[in-house]
Amino acid sequence: xxxxxxxxxxxxxxxxxxxxxxxxxxxxxxxxxxxxxxxxxxxxxxxxxxxxxxxxxxxxxxxxxxxxxxxxxxxxxxxxxxxxxxxxxxxxxx
Numbered sequence: 001x002x003x004x005x006x007x008x009x010x011x012x013x014x015x016x017x018x019x020x021x022x023x024x025x026x027x028x029x030x031x032x033x034x035x036x037x038x039x040x041x042x043x044x045x046x047x048x049x050x051x052x053x054x055x056x057x058x059x060x061x062x063x064x065x066x067x068x069x070x071x072x073x074x075x076x077x078x079x080x081x082x083x084x085x086x087x088x089x090x091x092x093x094x
Contacts, residue, residue: 024078025075025076025081026072026073027081027088028073029070029071029073030070031071035092036055037055042091043073043088048087050075051073051076052071052072053071053074054070
């Protein structure tokens with residue numbers, strides 16, 4: 001592999017990492033873990049399985065880097081994403 005190609009690949013990967021491209025399964029990302037947990041329970045009661053990332057010590061180091069490391073909630077099944085986002089907006093507005 002030529003050095004130029006290696007540099008281009010590194011630059012592309014760096015850009016993708018720092019560009020904060022949202023995950024395709026991301027419902028919401030907020031700094032309050034209690035809100036994430038209560039929303040997770042609400043969506044579970046509505047039949048939408050979810051999982052969280054960056055909770056407690058899991059995201060402690062990542063949070064030092066800014067919002068990218070904030071607690072987030074994700075759908076297990078992609079087909080549930082639009083409904084989960086709609087329900088999350090209504091729930092968080094309460």
